[in-house]
Amino acid sequence: TQLLEQSPQFLSIQEGENLTVYCNSSSVFSSLQWYRQEPGEGPVLLVTVVTGGEVKKLKRLTFQFGDARKDSSLHITAAQPGDTGLYLCAGVSGTYKYIFGTGTRLKVLA
Amino acid sequence: GAGVSQSPSNKVTEKGKDVELRCDPISGHTALYWYRQSLGQGLEFLIYFQGNSAPDKSGLPSDRFSAERTGGSVSTLTIQRTQQEDSAVYLCASSLSSGSGSPLHFGNGTRLTVT
Numbered sequence: 001t002q003l004l005e006q007s008p009q010f011l012s013i014q015e016g017e018n019l020t021v022y023c024n025s026s027s028v029f030s031s032l033q034w035y036r037q038e039p040g041e042g043p044v045l046l047v048t049v050v051t052g053g054e055v056k057k058l059k060r061l062t063f064q065f066g067d068a069r070k071d072s073s074l075h076i077t078a079a080q081p082g083d084t085g086l087y088l089c090a091g092v093s094g095t096y097k098y099i100f101g102t103g104t105r106l107k108v109l110a
Numbered sequence: 111g112a113g114v115s116q117s118p119s120n121k122v123t124e125k126g127k128d129v130e131l132r133c134d135p136i137s138g139h140t141a142l143y144w145y146r147q148s149l150g151q152g153l154e155f156l157i158y159f160q161g162n163s164a165p166d167k168s169g170l171p172s173d174r175f176s177a178e179r180t181g182g183s184v185s186t187l188t189i190q191r192t193q194q195e196d197s198a199v200y201l202c203a204s205s206l207s208s209g210s211g212s213p214l215h216f217g218n219g220t221r222l223t224v225t
Contacts, residue, residue, distance in 0.1 A: 006152075031211040042114070042201055042216025043153075050211055088152065092211060096141060096160070100153035 003027075004091055004101035012107045013079055021074045021104045023089035029099075030092050032065055032072045037086040079108045112136070116202050116217035123192055123224055131187040131220045135204030142185050143214065144177060147199045156200075159185060192224045 004025045013019055023032070031050045035043035047056050049065035049072065056063045060083075062075040072089055089101040115134040123129050135142050140161055145153040155169040159179045170176070174193075179185040189196055199221050203214040 004152075033211070033213070035214075041218050042203070043214075044216070045213040048211045048213065090153075090214075096158055096166070098143070098155070098214060100145070100155075102152040 004089055004099055006087075006089060006101040006104045008104060009102065010105050010107075012109065015080060015108055015110050016078050019076050019079060019106070021076075021087055021106075023072045023074075023101050025070050025091060025099075027091065027093065027099075028069050030069075030094070032069070033090045033092065033098070034063055034072070034074055035088045035090060037088060038084075043086075043088055076106075079106075081108045081110050084108050114202055114204050114215050114217035116200075116220050118220055119218065120221045121223070123222070125194060125224055126191055128188065128190045129192055129222065131189075131200050131202075131222070133185045133187070133202030133204075133217060135183060135185070135202070136206075136215055137183075139204035139206050139215070140182065141205040141207060141212070142179060143203045143205075144185070144187050145201045145203065147201055147219070148197075153201065156187070189222075192222075194224050197222055197224045 007022045033048045034046045037043040047063045052067045052069045054065045060077045064073050084107050087104045091099045117132045142159040144156040147153050157177050158166040161182045162179050174190045177187045199219040201216055201219045203216045205212045205214050
């Protein structure tokens with residue numbers, strides 16, 4: 001069974017602080033995606049990384065795919081209250097299988 | 111255009127009753143997925159459709175769970191003889207194709223509560 005472990009599980013920080021969320025697996029994925037979910041809504045795709053070692057930036061968010069394509073990280077610089085939500089990584093395996101991580105619940109306090 | 115639509119948004123049912131959850135995917139999306147989410151945590155895969163066929167049903171927890179898709183569009187997830195452990199948010203997602211890296215577009219889910 002493929003598993004994706006995320007850490008930390010919960011994170012509460014002050015506005016302006018930096019943070020990193022980790023997504024780890026023993027399995028190799030063809031690509032990896034990050035989603036953000038807000039209460040009462042479905043997850044929304046933030047980014048897809050495909051190549052080992054790839055780094056993508058989305059404003060204050062930086063995503064990295066591990067060299068071996070087994071892990072990923074999400075770094076947020078100068079967090080804002082609008083960043084609050086549940087962050088989910090998803091490893092893509094084969095042609096259709098999306099394995100979701102355990103989730104990181106982030107709360108940014110003003 | 112319209113996103114993925116799920117109905118009902120909330121469902122409260124008594125233990126032992128059957129429920130049907132509906133998903134209207136984005137028009138033209140051939141791939142459709144059902145996931146279950148408990149207590150705002152990670153997503154548990156239930157079933158994958160490509161067109162009207164379901165090549166992967168491996169995530170369905172028991173034979174009380176079934177799903178179908180008709181016309182390559184609407185899908186229905188049916189839970190028979192509901193149990194309290196079935197309480198969760200059931201999320202549907204569609205994708206233009208089932209290719210690596212294709213984004214999943216999610217509905218807002220159906221929150222099922224079994225009393």
